[in-house]
Amino acid sequence: MFDFIIKNSKTFEIIIGTSFVIVAIILLIFAYKYERRQKANSSPMKKMTALSILAALSVVLYYFIKFPITYILPFMPPFLEIHFSAVPIYIAGFLFGPLSGAVVAVLRFLAKLPGTTTMGVGELQDLIIGLLTVVVASLIYHKIKTKKGSVIALSSTVIIWTFVSVITNWLFIVPFYISLYFGGDASAFTQMLSKLPGVDNNYMLAYILYAVIPFNLIISTLSSVITFLVYKRVSIAYDTVGRFENIESKRINLK
Structure with missing residues (x-):
């Protein structure tokens, strides 16, 4: 089965890539329509302020609060880093809806681009993961607004995140890195994965099985x-802030 996929890799790349685009567009359209149907629970200015704060926090968490995965799993490649910039994205989606979460994901993507070391490819992967996970999780949570619903929603992010990471690394992240940093020499890339079992036989399979999946x-x-x-x-x-604003507004109107 794996040999068949390798022989027809270009066809699989086109099919899977196109499917990702179609699914992402459908989810974003659905998220937009869903959020428009919801009654506004706060003023536009208050919501915009909250989203701006969450987007800024997401960027700060990405740039300043992170550490290499080797602190947890020493055999992992050191360029894989743990960060928590997705947390504000999910909070935005849970608070306001899937479209708001997607907006924070896009703002994080734009803020990360100036400091990119991957010509935007790594940032694009984060954007795809962020959009797909926050839209699905937010839709689930807003459908089941209970503790159980939040558990189901957040569990879906783990599954989607890991699956999308596997596909995107296979399709374009790893090939792009090898082309950009090693001039297309895959053997140079495999040296960075020397601690992974089976890397000499099939570096892509070893990287996905022993690095991409556990890391994500x-x-x-x-x-x-x-x-x-x-x-x-x-x-x-x-x-609480919303209630305080309403009280102050009523006081002003009474004067």
């Missing part, structure tokens, strides 16, 4: 757990 399971699970722990507190704080 860890980072997506950590992001989901943190979101689960802090979201309710953020929601309460946001609602």
